[in-house]
Amino acid sequence: MENTFGINILPHNDQERVKALKRYKILDTPPEGAFDNVARLATQIFNVPISLISLVDLEQVYFKANIGMGKARTTDRGVSLCSLAVMQEGVTVFENASEEPCLLANPNVAGEFGLKFYAGAPITTFDGFRIGTLCVIDKTSRVFDENSRKIMESLAKIVMDEIELRLAAIEEIAKQQDLNEETEAANEKLQSTIEELVTTKQEVETLNGELAANNQEIVAANEELKQIQESLIESNTKLQESEELKNIAIEQAELGIWYIDASTREFIPSKRLKEFFGYFDHEIMAYDAAINHIREDFREKVANAVEQAIQTGKAYDIEYPIITHRDKQQRWLRATGKLNPAANGKNSYLSGTIMDVTERKEDDQRKNDFISMVSHELKTPLTSMKGYIQMLKSRATTSEDKFAVGILDKANKQSKKMSAIINGFLDMKRIETGKIQIDRQVFDLAELVKESEEESRATISSHEIVFAPVGKTMVEADRDKIGQVITNLISNSVKYSPAGSTINVACVNNDNMARVSVKDQGMGISKENQSHLFDRFYRVESEEMDNISGFGIGLYICDEIIHMHHGEIWVESELGKGSTFHFTIPI
Ligand code: ADP
Numbered sequence: 001m002e003n004t005f006g007i008n009i010l011p012h013n014d015q016e017r018v019k020a021l022k023r024y025k026i027l028d029t030p031p032e033g034a035f036d037n038v039a040r041l042a043t044q045i046f047n048v049p050i051s052l053i054s055l056v057d058l059e060q061v062y063f064k065a066n067i068g069m070g071k072a073r074t075t076d077r078g079v080s081l082c083s084l085a086v087m088q089e090g091v092t093v094f095e096n097a098s099e100e101p102c103l104l105a106n107p108n109v110a111g112e113f114g115l116k117f118y119a120g121a122p123i124t125t126f127d128g129f130r131i132g133t134l135c136v137i138d139k140t141s142r143v144f145d146e147n148s149r150k151i152m153e154s155l156a157k158i159v160m161d162e163i164e165l166r167l168a169a170i171e172e173i174a175k176q177q178d179l180n181e182e183t184e185a186a187n188e189k190l191q192s193t194i195e196e197l198v199t200t201k202q203e204v205e206t207l208n209g210e211l212a213a214n215n216q217e218i219v220a221a222n223e224e225l226k227q228i229q230e231s232l233i234e235s236n237t238k239l240q241e242s243e244e245l246k247n248i249a250i251e252q253a254e255l256g257i258w259y260i261d262a263s264t265r266e267f268i269p270s271k272r273l274k275e276f277f278g279y280f281d282h283e284i285m286a287y288d289a290a291i292n293h294i295r296e297d298f299r300e301k302v303a304n305a306v307e308q309a310i311q312t313g314k315a316y317d318i319e320y321p322i323i324t325h326r327d328k329q330q331r332w333l334r335a336t337g338k339l340n341p342a343a344n345g346k347n348s349y350l351s352g353t354i355m356d357v358t359e360r361k362e363d364d365q366r367k368n369d370f371i372s373m374v375s376h377e378l379k380t381p382l383t384s385m386k387g388y389i390q391m392l393k394s395r396a397t398t399s400e401d402k403f404a405v406g407i408l409d410k411a412n413k414q415s416k417k418m419s420a421i422i423n424g425f426l427d428m429k430r431i432e433t434g435k436i437q438i439d440r441q442v443f444d445l446a447e448l449v450k451e452s453e454e455e456s457r458a459t460i461s462s463h464e465i466v467f468a469p470v471g472k473t474m475v476e477a478d479r480d481k482i483g484q485v486i487t488n489l490i491s492n493s494v495k496y497s498p499a500g501s502t503i504n505v506a507c508v509n510n511d512n513m514a515r516v517s518v519k520d521q522g523m524g525i526s527k528e529n530q531s532h533l534f535d536r537f538y539r540v541e542s543e544e545m546d547n548i549s550g551f552g553i554g555l556y557i558c559d560e561i562i563h564m565h566h567g568e569i570w571v572e573s574e575l576g577k578g579s580t581f582h583f584t585i586p587i
Helices: 014-023 033-046 146-252 271-277 287-293 296-312 358-398 402-432 445-459 479-495 554-564
Strands: 050-056 060-067 074-076 092-094 117-124 130-138 255-261 267-269 316-323 330-340 349-356 441-444 464-467 474-477 502-510 513-519 568-574 578-586
Touching: 014 130, 033 050, 033 060, 033 130, 033 146, 050 117, 117 146, 130 146, 255 271, 267 271, 267 287, 271 287, 271 349, 287 296, 296 316, 296 330, 296 349, 330 358, 358 402, 402 554, 441 445, 445 464, 445 479, 445 502, 445 513, 474 479, 474 578, 479 502, 479 513, 479 554, 479 578, 554 568, 554 578
Parallel strands: 464 502
Antiparallel strands: 050 060, 050 130, 060 074, 092 117, 117 130, 255 267, 255 349, 316 330, 330 349, 441 474, 502 513, 513 578, 568 578
């Protein structure tokens, strides 16, 4: 680089030089007291108006101190004498610039300023770079001796020392600042860590609080669970106990149990039940098979009872004989069944028990056989006896022996009672063996009721029997047997109600059926007993019954007779208040 006037102002090492200058971080910085002082000292020492501390950058010259040259802070490197001064090691001096041909074009020299004297000592770094100058300037020419040069060099050294000091200070400050910043950052970090810790602590505390609350809840829930568990265990034990008891009861009672799903008709028989039917436990016994083992004459009745129970929920309790699976033995069973309505997502199902009653039935059978044999044997002598009584009575009537007539009447009544009993037994036997016969004839039921009225008036004096008027009611039935049923119901009412009480007999028509009713004000029958009343040999067991004799076959026979006529027989009764027996037969 040359200056504007053709002088080389660029040192060979300018790049490194500028780099060295930049190390000191001083370019383009405001004036500082220390530098001003040196410059001012130079003006005083040399008695000049101007002194500058210039720093020579790549394009510009910066005045770090400026004494006496206005407010200028920089100038072009090209016009600056200082850029010349850094070119050589020693002090550059122009004692009279106007006489220096190379400076004649310099605006400072030639221009308004009119520079005449210039002396500049380079400011040299410890490693030999001339980064600027300390110079003194005057507008008049002067002489500058060797001693002055040395002073200038010393002052330039002081400036360099100041620059070094300044840098050290700057670095120290920077370091401090860094340190401060680091500390600050560390502090900030610490602060945020502390804040984090505080928040964490608070969170932990709230969590802890929540945990504690949760814990309490868990403890309470646990306690509740424990109680529930305990009561479950307790009820389970109770259930097990009652289940065991039930099983023991079933075992001891030798009960077979079974179950039929009302909708799928799935049939589940117990092991004991299978045994009754002659099956092994591992063998499948379907419902149809069970029904087919029932003796033919009972089969329909049982199947109907099961079907009825499923359809109407009506419980049943029936006895029937079966023929067992392999050995074809007859066995009597008593079966109960009851519908359990659908619940808890389970279909409604019919379940019940089956008990082997063969032994009792066989006993009954022997008893029956004996009774019927005796009855049969009694029947002939009784018939003869009745004949003799009749003969005697007609004799006594002729001879007007009133006493004998009276006695023979009583004997006749008693023999009639006796033959009724015997006939009952014989009827029972006939029913059992299917030998009972219905002799149908068309007759007026009203007339039959009238006959019963007359008969009871003649034979019963202990009760007031009231017959309601009956309209003509033509039926086709066995006249004697229907009469037998009416007589039986009236005599039961007499038997089971107190002397002097009223008995009402009525016969009405309803829905093509004639209905006969016998109502008393007697002891009545409990609901439980009502369902068995029509069973053979069934008698209510009570203290009141102790003094009333009977065999428990009257209602059984009535039931059979009415059913043979496709009618119904039933009782309405309340214990202690009286009973009304009804039967219907088709008109
Ligand atoms: P019996 O009268 O010979 O005992 P039944 O078959 O005629 O036999 O009657 C069966 C049972 O029904 C009787 O033992 C009695 O307990 C009861 N019973 C029948 N009729 C009446 C009635 N009118 N009032 C109360 N109980 C009756």
